[in-house]
Amino acid sequence: MFRQTWAEINLSNIEHNIKLILNHFPKDTFFCPMVKANAYGHGDVKVAQFLEMLGVRHIGVCLIEEGLLLRQLGVSTDILVFRGFDSRGARKMIESKLTPVVSTWEQLETLIFLKEKTKIHIKFDTGMNRLGFEVAEVGEVLSRFKAQSHLELEGVLTHLYQSDDGLNPNGETVEQLSCFLNILEVFKSYAKNFHVLNSGGIVCKMLGASGILNQYDWGLRPGLLIYGYSPVLESGLDFKPAMTLQSRTNLIRNIKKGEGVSYGHTWKAPKDSKIAVVPIGYADGWHRILSNKTQVLWNGQKASLVGNICMDYLMLDVTGLTEEKENEVIFFGQSKMGTEISAANSAVDAQTITWEVLTSVGERVPRLYRK
Numbered sequence: 001m002f003r004q005t006w007a008e009i010n011l012s013n014i015e016h017n018i019k020l021i022l023n024h025f026p027k028d029t030f031f032c033p034m035v036k037a038n039a040y041g042h043g044d045v046k047v048a049q050f051l052e053m054l055g056v057r058h059i060g061v062c063l064i065e066e067g068l069l070l071r072q073l074g075v076s077t078d079i080l081v082f083r084g085f086d087s088r089g090a091r092k093m094i095e096s097k098l099t100p101v102v103s104t105w106e107q108l109e110t111l112i113f114l115k116e117k118t119k120i121h122i123k124f125d126t127g128m129n130r131l132g133f134e135v136a137e138v139g140e141v142l143s144r145f146k147a148q149s150h151l152e153l154e155g156v157l158t159h160l161y162q163s164d165d166g167l168n169p170n171g172e173t174v175e176q177l178s179c180f181l182n183i184l185e186v187f188k189s190y191a192k193n194f195h196v197l198n199s200g201g202i203v204c205k206m207l208g209a210s211g212i213l214n215q216y217d218w219g220l221r222p223g224l225l226i227y228g229y230s231p232v233l234e235s236g237l238d239f240k241p242a243m244t245l246q247s248r249t250n251l252i253r254n255i256k257k258g259e260g261v262s263y264g265h266t267w268k269a270p271k272d273s274k275i276a277v278v279p280i281g282y283a284d285g286w287h288r289i290l291s292n293k294t295q296v297l298w299n300g301q302k303a304s305l306v307g308n309i310c311m312d313y314l315m316l317d318v319t320g321l322t323e324e325k326e327n328e329v330i331f332f333g334q335s336k337m338g339t340e341i342s343a344a345n346s347a348v349d350a351q352t353i354t355w356e357v358l359t360s361v362g363e364r365v366p367r368l369y370r371k
């Protein structure tokens, strides 16, 4: 490795987060952590191999391609593929023992036509208006499926669109679950798993949501949570971020009061200043919108990002801050000095969400794994 920017992935924290979730639910609760989008930026192959080693029995991806990569690299756990498929995709999934999530009549008919033995999950749309059969189609879907002995129904699912409101008895989550309960009633003799709860739903249940959230042992599909962030802010739950995005630099320029920094000189030094040049840019996923807007940790202390972020570099005002031989810059995660900075804060500064900050970390940023 030649570049001085990398993401350290603490697998022990992923294990900790998983245990924190599982300890809260009955032992045989359906559990399918999401490793789509390169495991939310953490590296899907390594994370999937680690989850398999922990004994996790199902994992979720979006694309057939993501599932195939995991299979090629030896992951043998059940892999649910959430994105739709055509007949070419269906054949490939069956050949590679990937588990299709069926969301449309075309997909169901494709699998019926192929007559190959396969496990499937069926998805219903209870309000997200993205993927899944209409709720009103539940009876028809069941009759069509029932006639197919080669299709083994492993689960029925829906997706929550406002899952952090699960503690509100009049919220959208409660409404979606009530709707899904009708689907469960129809399918309960044919499927053993009814999975619904993403990170927000899981946290609400862990925080003691009552009513319908607690009435049934809903299956779990956590994404963000296993990587250490809760969608319900200040939940008080001890989830530990798994990724630390960091650089090292010893390139520091002394500039005079009034001099500008970076393209367009959008920042001008209010006094004689020390400017650190850090080898990470928007091509690495550190969004340009953060220019002049955020702080990072410089040797454990907060430093402001100044001037426009470039493709490969950004600059920090480190005037008055301590200097080391190798200066540590932490964008999010934990400094070796013990201080921390959260990707959730970067998300606020970048006017986005933590999911996007994590998944944005670019391909050319090496991931180093620690356990």
Ligand SMILES: Cc1ncc(COP(=O)(O)O)c(C=O)c1O
Pocket (backbone or CB within 6 Å): 034, 082, 159, 198, 199, 200, 221, 222, 223, 224, 225, 231
């Ligand atoms: C179908 C499905 N289930 C579960 C998840 C996990 O969501 P979260 O990261 O909020 O836990 C996602 C993520 O977008 C998803 O699309």
